[in-house]
Amino acid sequence: MPEQPTTEPRRSTLVLVAERAGVSIASVSRVLNGQPASPQLAERVRRAADELGYVPDASARTLKTGRTDQLALAVADLGNPVYVKMMHEVARVAAKNGYRLVLSSTGSDADDQIELLNSLNRGFADGLLLSPLRVTDELVAALQASRIPAVVIGSLPPEAGVDSVRADSVAGVGLAVEHLVAAGRHRIAFVNGPVDTVPGAARLEGYLRAIDRLGLATTADLQIAASDFTYKAGRKAASRLLQQCSPDAIVCANDLIAVAALKELAARGLRVPEDVAVVGMDDSEAAELADPGLTSVNLGSAKRARTAAKLLIRRLENPGADAQTVTIEPTLTVRESTLAAGGEARA
Amino acid sequence: MPEQPTTEPRRSTLVLVAERAGVSIASVSRVLNGQPASPQLAERVRRAADELGYVPDASARTLKTGRTDQLALAVADLGNPVYVKMMHEVARVAAKNGYRLVLSSTGSDADDQIELLNSLNRGFADGLLLSPLRVTDELVAALQASRIPAVVIGSLPPEAGVDSVRADSVAGVGLAVEHLVAAGRHRIAFVNGPVDTVPGAARLEGYLRAIDRLGLATTADLQIAASDFTYKAGRKAASRLLQQCSPDAIVCANDLIAVAALKELAARGLRVPEDVAVVGMDDSEAAELADPGLTSVNLGSAKRARTAAKLLIRRLENPGADAQTVTIEPTLTVRESTLAAGGEARA
DNA sequence: CTGTTAGCGCATTCAA
DNA sequence: TTGAATGCGCTAACAG
Numbered sequence A, B: 001m002p003e004q005p006t007t008e009p010r011r012s013t014l015v016l017v018a019e020r021a022g023v024s025i026a027s028v029s030r031v032l033n034g035q036p037a038s039p040q041l042a043e044r045v046r047r048a049a050d051e052l053g054y055v056p057d058a059s060a061r062t063l064k065t066g067r068t069d070q071l072a073l074a075v076a077d078l079g080n081p082v083y084v085k086m087m088h089e090v091a092r093v094a095a096k097n098g099y100r101l102v103l104s105s106t107g108s109d110a111d112d113q114i115e116l117l118n119s120l121n122r123g124f125a126d127g128l129l130l131s132p133l134r135v136t137d138e139l140v141a142a143l144q145a146s147r148i149p150a151v152v153i154g155s156l157p158p159e160a161g162v163d164s165v166r167a168d169s170v171a172g173v174g175l176a177v178e179h180l181v182a183a184g185r186h187r188i189a190f191v192n193g194p195v196d197t198v199p200g201a202a203r204l205e206g207y208l209r210a211i212d213r214l215g216l217a218t219t220a221d222l223q224i225a226a227s228d229f230t231y232k233a234g235r236k237a238a239s240r241l242l243q244q245c246s247p248d249a250i251v252c253a254n255d256l257i258a259v260a261a262l263k264e265l266a267a268r269g270l271r272v273p274e275d276v277a278v279v280g281m282d283d284s285e286a287a288e289l290a291d292p293g294l295t296s297v298n299l300g301s302a303k304r305a306r307t308a309a310k311l312l313i314r315r316l317e318n319p320g321a322d323a324q325t326v327t328i329e330p331t332l333t334v335r336e337s338t339l340a341a342g343g344e345a346r347a
Numbered sequence C: 001c002t003g004t005t006a007g008c009g010c011a012t013t014c015a016a
Numbered sequence D: 001t002t003g004a005a006t007g008c009g010c011t012a013a014c015a016g
Helices: A014-021 A025-032 A039-052 A058-065 A079-095 A110-120 A135-145 A169-182 A198-211 A231-244 A255-267 A283-287 A301-317 B014-021 B025-032 B039-052 B060-063 B082-096 B110-119 B137-145 B169-182 B197-215 B232-243 B255-267 B285-289 B303-315
Strands: A071-076 A101-107 A129-130 A149-155 A163-167 A190-191 A222-224 A250-254 A278-281 A295-299 A325-328 A332-333 B071-075 B100-105 B127-130 B150-153 B165-166 B189-192 B223-225 B249-252 B277-281 B296-297 B325-328 B331-333
Touching: A014 A039, A025 B060, A039 A149, A058 B060, A058 B285, A071 A079, A079 A101, A079 A301, A079 B100, A101 A110, A101 A301, A101 B025, A101 B082, A101 B100, A110 A129, A110 A135, A110 A190, A129 A301, A135 B255, A149 A222, A149 A231, A149 A301, A163 A301, A169 A190, A169 A198, A169 A278, A190 A198, A190 A255, A198 A222, A198 B285, A222 B014, A231 A250, A231 A255, A231 B127, A231 B249, A231 B285, A250 A255, A255 A278, A283 B232, A301 A325, B014 B285, B025 B039, B071 B110, B071 B169, B071 B303, B082 B100, B082 B255, B082 B285, B082 B303, B082 B325, B100 B110, B110 B127, B110 B137, B127 B303, B137 B169, B150 B303, B165 B303, B169 B189, B169 B197, B169 B249, B169 B277, B169 B296, B169 B331, B189 B197, B189 B255, B197 B223, B223 B232, B232 B249, B232 B255, B255 B277, B255 B285, B303 B325
Parallel strands: A071 A101, A071 A129, A129 A149, A149 A163, A163 A325, A190 A222, A190 A250, A250 A278, A278 A295, B071 B100, B071 B127, B127 B150, B150 B165, B165 B325, B189 B223, B189 B249, B249 B277, B277 B296
Antiparallel strands: A295 A332, B296 B331
């Protein structure tokens, strides 16, 4: 039994509420926004609003005030647990400060991010958080020209003049390699993500520097780059790696790739950590869920996300301030995948 | 070197563009919206708009037209890979039809969903997709009273008069149990999620019915409910389960819980599938990543998401239509975690 | 403390 | 085909 199609109840507006309460629309607006009013008037307004099921219209308010009370978070790959973690943190900070969070999933290209920025310039959000994999000059330019302030979670050229919160990937990979060396590993391989991404480049540098600093050797055989930061690509890369060399440890550019390496090793009958130790990066839920538990470099993604959100909110309140760059230091979370070579394996 | 704070370039509007092009704002609006205009006029308008970097304001347009071109997707737990998959599908369908997708993460309570609905009633989106874990009368009422149409991904009382796309969980669990029986398992345990959720209730029913139908026996010992559908809760539940009974197979209410069961079994030195077979539900990425690969009931989440999105778009175009309920049939994806008992284990 | 009024930027009706 | 004018629902001056 469908309702009468014509008698649509017409959403209530300030005018309707005002009429019902017998006051002016200005008074309604004031009361509903918590501005001073006499108790009786306030009471009548609230009653009328309740009875009418009044809900203020967002677009009208935004048009008038220029504010949306929304923060946008652009994430390139929601399949990656790191972004999920970041999202949670941002959502918390946003909510605490009276902002709603709108998620925009984008592709991984800088172009996608630019398109998103344009879309945001139509006024959907008051500010933007984004964590770009690839940073081009165009992206930086778009960021600078943006109508709304943006904070980048990741590394940016310092002269960009855009707020950013970066992880120290170089130090992070160093932590991993040092840990492996301390555990008695020597032939340390590296499965990277795409080198033309910001994190990819940084992690490769970290690997090479650590190998060098610790007086180890590496060869081209020991290094490989997956085509992206996903499990599937990681699996392929790990397979090729194990065809071309026999490491006693593998450092992976993120946890998804590390899980892939774990699977690939198992498929080849290699034991972890006895035969090969594995380290991931991001210390995401995937590291905890993996079997064996995955030692992982915590790049502070949660803290970065929180910090970025706070930075953005601060900038919204104070648009004139100079751009900041914050760096979060990495730590290492040790799990079963890197137990020392002197453990059970020796028995 | 901060920019001059006062000389803010003032975002360009229709008026600015019109002035620059020497035409009326109406003409600018028409040209930019692809309505007929003389080629010369169109050309001048476009030029002016380009030079000014004009971007139409979303709130103004929405205020005028009543449309946002946005679809909202409410997901209760982004930590669950199923929702990530759904999101991807919805995003695709939305984009193809000219809608942007805004994600709203909510809590798992019906109240949270209601709050979200209220928020949406402010006009942030033209339609809503949601997948509620718990359905209360209040939720149904809110859905019906909603200013914007909603489509539920999940089960709803038929009389609700709200579009919905449901999975057949009962049949799905049946598939799992049958498969296990065919593989020679008899003592089939069940780790459920909360029974006061819609999927929790349905999956329990499916388990009991299948056990009954296949002439097996079950006891309270063989059943347990995790406090929610997460890995952590699943781990706790699996641990308790294995204290109180010794099953040769475990059916889990979702993949996350199944992965937890896998880990718990490994921790106790039980082999999968030799000692215990494990089946998950949702056939999400977690099932593929698990070691051993997890046999899982595919409840058609991708298809459900796509279908729901299409349903919503159809309803936006045709608000008068009667509410529909679509059911997606489950299938089973077999992986290593349930290889037949007659396999290697017998050697 | 309360009411009147002017626009925010846009799509659109009505004239020309 | 084009321009002038109206109003979407709201907030914030300004008056009273």
